[in-house]
Amino acid sequence: MLATAAVLFYFRGVRDPLVIVLLAGILFVPRHTWTLMAIGGIYWIPSLLKGGFGFEQRAIGTALALAAAALLWVIVHHWPAGFVGSSPRLALLGIFGAALGAALLTPAGGVSVVLWSLVAALSACLWIFSFALTDRAEGSPWSNAAMFFSFFPAALASTTPFFKRPSAMRRMAAKNAEERAIIQLKGLKLLAWSFLLSLVWGTLDTLWGAVGIPKLTDAIAASSAHHPPAWYLCWASLLAGFVDAVLRTAIWGDTVVAGCRLAGFKLLRNSYRPLESRTVVDFWNRYYYYFKELVADFFFYPVYMRCFKRHPRVRVLFATWVSVGLGVPLFHFVRDIDVVRQLGFWRALTGYHVYLCYATMLSIGIGVSQIRKMGAPRTPPGPGGSFWRARVLPISGVILFFCFLQVFDELRRTVPIREHLLFLTRLAGWAG
Amino acid sequence: MTTNQMALNEVNMNDQDAVREFVASLLRRKGDTHPFADTDSLVLSGRLDSLDVLEIVVFLETHYAFDFGERPFDQQLLDSVHEIKDLIAVP
Numbered sequence: 194m195l196a197t198a199a200v201l202f203y204f205r206g207v208r209d210p211l212v213i214v215l216l217a218g219i220l221f222v223p224r225h226t227w228t229l230m231a232i233g234g235i236y237w238i239p240s241l242l243k244g245g246f247g248f249e250q251r252a253i254g255t256a257l258a259l260a261a262a263a264l265l266w267v268i269v270h271h272w273p274a275g276f277v278g279s280s281p282r283l284a285l286l287g288i289f290g291a292a293l294g295a296a297l298l299t300p301a302g303g304v305s306v307v308l309w310s311l312v313a314a315l316s317a318c319l320w321i322f323s324f325a326l327t328d329r330a331e332g333s334p335w336s337n338a339a340m341f342f343s344f345f346p347a348a349l350a351s352t353t354p355f356f357k358r359p360s361a362m363r364r365m366a367a368k369n370a371e372e373r374a375i376i377q378l379k380g381l382k383l384l385a386w387s388f389l390l391s392l393v394w395g396t397l398d399t400l401w402g403a404v405g406i407p408k409l410t411d412a413i414a415a416s417s418a419h420h421p422p423a424w425y426l427c428w429a430s431l432l433a434g435f436v437d438a439v440l441r442t443a444i445w446g447d448t449v450v451a452g453c454r455l456a457g458f459k460l461l462r463n464s465y466r467p468l469e470s471r472t473v474v475d476f477w478n479r480y481y482y483y484f485k486e487l488v489a490d491f492f493f494y495p496v497y498m499r500c501f502k503r504h505p506r507v508r509v510l511f512a513t514w515v516s517v518g519l520g521v522p523l524f525h526f527v528r529d530i531d532v533v534r535q536l537g538f539w540r541a542l543t544g545y546h547v548y549l550c551y552a553t554m555l556s557i558g559i560g561v562s563q564i565r566k567m568g569a570p571r572t573p574p575g576p577g578g579s580f581w582r583a584r585v586l587p588i589s590g591v592i593l594f595f596c597f598l599q600v601f602d603e604l605r606r607t608v609p610i611r612e613h614l615l616f617l618t619r620l621a622g623w624a625g
Numbered sequence: 626m627t628t629n630q631m632a633l634n635e636v637n638m639n640d641q642d643a644v645r646e647f648v649a650s651l652l653r654r655k656g657d658t659h660p661f662a663d664t665d666s667l668v669l670s671g672r673l674d675s676l677d678v679l680e681i682v683v684f685l686e687t688h689y690a691f692d693f694g695e696r697p698f699d700q701q702l703l704d705s706v707h708e709i710k711d712l713i714a715v716p
Contacts, residue, residue: 358699461670489700493675494693495698497679
């Protein structure tokens with residue numbers, strides 16, 4: 194099993210031998226699972242730092258961020274009634290904001306680099322620190338650090354934690370040797386599946402290039418330069434971009450989940466048949482499950498539990514707008530904090546307007562879809578209606594919605610919104 | 626057993642039945658008719674999603690005047706029928 198996993202990981206781009214060494218340790222000495230995962234996870238954090246830092250700078254930034262998180266953890270556990278104890282997320286965001294402010298105000302030099310490396314490390318670990326700080330269950334900081342295992346090395350690095358809180362992680366851990374073996378086999382199967390999907394993705398990518406379908410970003414750039422591709426190529430580019438995004442997310446997420454399952458943790462898949470979604474909210478739930486969970490946990494529930502309780506529809510719409518319309522952009526702003534270093538704070542902020550439009554439209558789509566779904570009768574899904582009306586039309590509608598939406602899914606912050614709107618007119622055949 | 630204790634047990638049993646029936650209806654809506662024990666994980670196992678969690682929240686607010694705004698919320702609080710019942714039992 195280990196040899197097969199090593200080969201599949203290699204072809205999936207995970208070539209750090211530590212992954213296999215750790216999995217071998219977990220396989221043969223399962224009682225040290227948590228320690229091994231903690232070592233691996235913390236070892237990989239520096240690879241998450243964006244911004245062209247050297248090894249020493251990455252190590253310093255990581256050490257400072259871990260020290261800040263450890264300090265907060267101590268405060269939260271010793272003084273739970275204080276401001277930090279009752280609002281650890283706000284305190285963490287405050288530290289991040291203060292570090293960013295200091296980095297922006299400090300003239301270029303050694304101190305500035307250290308501050309930026311701290312900002313980069315905090316941006317990489319902000320959400321996982323937040324999950325750990327808000328966990329009510331008891332647990333040692335060391336065992337909690339095993340959550341970092343879901344980061345994996347650079348090839349699969351993401352700031353979205355898959356394990357959420359340590360207490361959830363303990364629930365997902367195999368309870369006995371038999372269950373562990375079953376979960377590990379499922380992990381291997383999922384790893385093989387992600388490998389097969391990567392072959393499909395590679396084939397499609399080559400095929401699209403061969404028949405001349407441009408990448409969506411290239412098509413938008415050509416449209417801006419008044420040399421737009423033919424309208425049917427714009428449509429093909431849109432659909433190809435959508436399929437590409439769905440496949441990439443599934444391949445990457447399944448590989449990470451497979452690794453966690455091989456370590457003996459019963460994680461749900463990150464992408465589960467997203468193209469079968471018949472509603473926008475269903476697609477949002479199936480496409481990138483762990484990101485959806487993060488957004489729900491940090492933004493949706495706190496607002497939903499407190500605001501507009503007497504107005505059910507407004508309550509859902511408002512919480513969805515705060516979580517998706519504001520929370521999703523905040524997540525990406527924090528994740529891509531190196532852009533602030535490159536462009537400066539003001540340009541990075543104003544250039545974000547395209548993505549804010551994207552997030553607003555997404556929040557409206559998800560909010561309306563949720564209201565419709567919550568109002569649906571509580572009866573089992575039947576065969577009702579023709580195949581066309583029951584499946585083809587709703588699924589096509591969802592795909593079309595997300596296809597259009599990705600025109601505005603722009604994080605570079607250097608392309609103004611008029612270019613994206615212009616591209617929409619190209620889809621209608623306007624070539625002016 | 627005193628009359629009060631019997632009444633309390635009856636209320637608890639009714640609560641558990643009501644919660645269980647509500648959860649079962651959520652599962653049925655998804656076409657999930659597999660049996661489930663009161664201690665079975667439903668949210669972390671993926672049988673119920675975050676939209677179902679919202680419905681449980683509204684159910685508890687409506688039927689038990691529960692206010693989640695007064696405490697930190699975590700989906701795990703509603704992971705099983707048993708845990709939901711524990712929540713109701715806490716004054």
